[in-house]
Amino acid sequence: MTSNAFSGFYHKHRQEILYGVSLALLLFLLRWLELRFLILDHIIEIYVGAIALLFTGLGIWLAHKLTTPKVETRIVEREVFVTAGGEFTVNEGERMRLGISQRELEVLQLVAQGLSNQEVAERLFVSLNTVKTHSSRIFEKLEVRSRTQAVERARRLRLIA
Amino acid sequence: MTSNAFSGFYHKHRQEILYGVSLALLLFLLRWLELRFLILDHIIEIYVGAIALLFTGLGIWLAHKLTTPKVETRIVEREVFVTAGGEFTVNEGERMRLGISQRELEVLQLVAQGLSNQEVAERLFVSLNTVKTHSSRIFEKLEVRSRTQAVERARRLRLIA
DNA sequence: TTTCGCGTCATACTTTCGGGTGATTTAGCG
DNA sequence: CGCTAAATCACCCGAAAGTATGACGCGAAA
Incomplete structure (x- = not known):
């Protein structure tokens, strides 16, 4: 029962969960990297730029995954056969x-x-x-x-x- | 002429230019903010998180603006009269x-x-x-x-x- | 081997149909 | 005028239809 409930929840919110987890992992990684950057802290612009680019990409990916695509309707005519021997009159x-x-x-x-x-x-x-x-x-x-x-x-x- | 050329270029690449300019401004802002963060540098996680969120949003926005709309074919029925009053065959x-x-x-x-x-x-x-x-x-x-x-x-x- | 379409069945639920009964109003007709 | 057919609406109730979701076996295709 619980496993079912969880699997259902997981399937419904896979995207969000993955996003959350990856974000957490990334922050953790950054925390670790931080030690190095404290030494040569003048490279912080590069660091920030990298993050910016990375998350911009992530945002684009997210948008692609989560948004309903814009639709542009193209109308195509197709024949429908109608048995019309003539005009219909009510009996x-x-x-x-x-x-x-x-x-x-x-x-x-x-x-x-x-x-x-x-x-x-x-x-x-x-x-x-x-x-x-x-x-x-x-x-x-x-x-x-x-x-x-x-x-x-x-x-x-x-x-x- | 030059002004025309420039305006044409601007109109064609408005998105990219705006993106680049805003990114530059943001980096500049961050450079300025950096002075404060050097003092209380333990808040760097928040700082990074903010950037991440911000650029995620930016990515989403970008994706929205740049995606080419998908075409959806909508079929319109047009009546075609069939003289077959006789036997029926499945279409x-x-x-x-x-x-x-x-x-x-x-x-x-x-x-x-x-x-x-x-x-x-x-x-x-x-x-x-x-x-x-x-x-x-x-x-x-x-x-x-x-x-x-x-x-x-x-x-x-x-x-x- | 894995994947996929098809056919099969189930459970639980909401919505729609259809039957039964009765009531009111309006228009036409003898 | 009373009578009747037609059209309107109401309430109740059970049956049927339809939705959503999941599961299983099987054979063909990738």
């Missing part, structure tokens, strides 16, 4: 026969486009409950039990495109 | 492009027929969880969030009849 006869109202058909069309009930509600400016009621009635009239079946059936009956 | 190219496996396509087909996850599981002799995993992957690859959307999209791409 009014079938609609009437099944007693599906205009509003219900609207809901059905939106559902067929993959919208959730909530999204349909927002699109039609009605409440979620209303959409649920409509879709329930649709299911009854189409004699199905789910939205996916409803769409399938409605397509066959040419109630929707 | 293999599209399937390959999206990396949808055969098994995933099977699940997708059954889902498109209006079957529930449980029914798909029984039909394929696998567990409910397996079907869920497959459909999740399908959703990722088709970039959708629900089975209804997946079916809609798959139809457009001619992955299913």
